[in-house]
Amino acid sequence: MSVFVLRRILTLVATLFAASLIIFLVLDALPGNAAQMLMGADASPDAVRALTVKLGLDQPLAYRYLLWIKGMAVGDLGNSYVYGTPVAGLIAERLVLTIPLAIMSMLITVVLALSAGIYTAANHNRIGDVGVMSLTQIGIALPNFWFAILLILLFAVKLQWLSAGGFAGWDDGIWPGVKSLLLPAISLAVVQAAILARVTRSAVLEVLREDFVRTARAKGLGKREVLWRHVLRNAMIPVMTVMGLQFANLLAGTIVIENVFYLPGLGRLIFQSIANRDLIVVRNCVMLLAAMVVIVNFVVDVLYAFIDPRIKVANL
């Protein structure tokens, strides 16, 4: 167990370093002089030079990279080129929105996908299976931001139950905040759930064909009991793999969806920063998103070991 986790942690750290290097090269080395970009082409050379020194951009690349890594370790990400305020603070106040949004939509995804996947597998080739599978086929084809717009049309424009955008914050309690994240979370979740439901269905069907299912039936377990006690845990392995991969899509999706609903989250921050040429903010935001993807997939890998007893031995 410990050896297995240790090896995964090493891979994780190496992956994070590689990601940080690529992000730094693309966003800091490639553009040349960030100060020039900030001030525009017609700024006076003296002013550009002054800003370059002020932002620490006159230091060698390697030094600046190491400074950034060290900063990430201690939580000091430097100051925004544009606002002059600490980047860590800017990001933190956006995460208050983005993280609950991601968690909400992942929860909705999992609940929808597992129930649809298990239901269809248990009713294989019956009318309910065919119906739900056709729905998922359509669900996969929907662009999530268009689905979001349709939800706005229905719930905000037609029914006027929810507002078309904006974020209520957490100051007035949990409900107003959750309410303003409801449509965004649903629009992110439904499309993902369609994919995950199909994966769940085929994973369950595959396990249902295994010999040990017949053994369990021969012991006197009912179909339902076999499904819950014996099949699901075995079927969870491919489902979890896809869930891990979907998390990356989900984060990418929040960037898009935040723009649909005018939510002041990480995605909007990135866009403002691109517009402002605030590359240091972009760099840290992208790093954060990439790190989240890598870490979630690491967690999935380690979870395998808890779910599947065979993995521990194979790696010890």
Add this chain to the structure above:
Amino acid sequence: MSAPLTATASAIPPGTRPATGFWRRALRHRSFVLGAALSLLVLGAALLSLIWTPWSAYDIDVAAKLHPPSAAHWLGTDVLGRDIASLLLVGARSTIMVGVIAVGIGLTFGVCLGLIAAARKGRTEELIMRMSDFTFAFPAVLSAIMLAAVVGPGMVTSITAIGIFQIPIFVRVTRGSANAVWAREFVLAARAAGKGKLRITIEHVLPNILSILIVQATIQFALAILAEAALSYLGLGTQPPQPSWGRMLNDAQTLLFQSPMLAVYPGAAIAIAVLGLNLLGDGLRDLLDPRLARER
């Protein structure tokens, strides 16, 4: 389709999969027929836009803005007075172009790397697979954001970002199926006959995985269309005045209360294209390789 058929003939007894049977079976396959019809509809729209559109998709006529559907403007006009139907037709062109190039990038690099990984094994394989795993940490939107921050938004940015994201998927699929071919007896026979790895790859491996790649490329095409739409919607992809479906949705969103239908058409167009390609991919999988056909 003759290449994979002749190549597999060494492994599968002749006559098990007569070429004439393909179209007969295809026309009976419901999702293939529906998928092919929808895909052809989108392709037809793109081709049609090259020679004819009801109105120019670029001419602005503010006096004629936000017209409801009429005989002149079938689907009405947008806020700049452009004809929606014409915009949709030309938008199909951008969508297909971005999709084709991005999938082309993914296919070229992904298949080459996957074939190398399967042929070389060992360190090379490990390195290629690690790199492709790593690329998954950067969804197309994230790469596009980085590129847009540095070189600015545009079609090239979105094509590059989508293409890069396609590579690891093709690497995985190629390597997985190529490994299976390398383990087959006729490859062993070819190796025993002294053929080199490159020659075996080109003569035996590639033809045998071609049908799998075609299926995967169809599905990736659908994903590329979704990604392109999202990037254009965000303003990172196709730039105005070049019409694109994603951009149209962005424009429509500000007018949601006035003209809600403007937000419906482009989204429906995207959904039809993606649905068509997905169904086509599923159908092709069943038809080209029955062993791959999943439980349905």
Add this chain to the structure above:
Amino acid sequence: MNSSTGTPVIEVRDLGIRLNTSRGPAQAVRGVSFALKRGETLGLVGESGCGKSITALALMGLLPDSAVVSGSIRLDGSELIGLSDTSYCKLRGNRISMIFQEPMTALNPMHTIGRQVAEPLRRHTGCSTAEARKQAISLLDRVGLPDAAKRVDAYPHQFSGGQRQRITIAMALACQPDVLIADEPTTALDVTIQGQILDLIADLVEERGMSMILISHDLGVIAENVQRMMVMYGGTVVESGETNAVFTRMGHPYTQGLFRARPRLGAPKGTRLTTIAGTVPELADLPAGCTFADRCGIVEPRCRAALPAVVEVGRSHGVRCLRTDVSMTAPIGAGT
């Protein structure tokens, strides 16, 4: 338990099974009848696809939903065909148990073996987790799993094939069933282990007074382990009787073919194994007459007209053949 020694524990009459295969509906089993008293053992022998495993699954009520079963299966006098799944669940693993062919895949890789052995106990006897675990350990001990108390919390992948088969045996015996069905219990095991497992099963059957149906394609296994036997071909029983009687004087050309085709020790080097020409017929297109007609050396046109009736050739020794007069003149069996 409540049945006297005279009445059968399990009685099958004119069992017929139709399956929906990829090649269309198929009559997988026709007219199978037998009865087993407490403590009796019956062997089912035949090539793969002859319907012996399907018959076993029918007894367990585990055929696919699309299968159509006709005839009668009675357990202690009560009819099982048409029983609801809920009621059947109360019997499976409790009064009628099964051991499967593949010990490597018959166990759930995600659950400890202790939990899996205890599962039928928890299901049928309603005993506590602790009590079930205690019983599971003693069962595992009984089937000869070394260090049972220590290894009860291990997972299936940590055991060898032979050990796993011992675990599935423990599982099948947990609730002291009246009938045990063993479907090729040793086919997937090393030859050296096969004898041990068969001996274990025989001991347990005797010790607990169970009735056993042993399924095998191996005549040797059948000869040594059961009192009565049935030879199946193409979904029908072609020969049945006391094991000794059948082996002394085989009546059906197919049984004789099987017997000749077995590898023998001490045969002169270079002797070719005798084989039965042709292949097993597809269940989806079985011939109208004798199912063995196409491969039979003494076939006559009338054999193909209709399924031959069973001919009594000895005391409770039946052969489904029109040409026993010819086939039984050449004595083939253990006596030769």
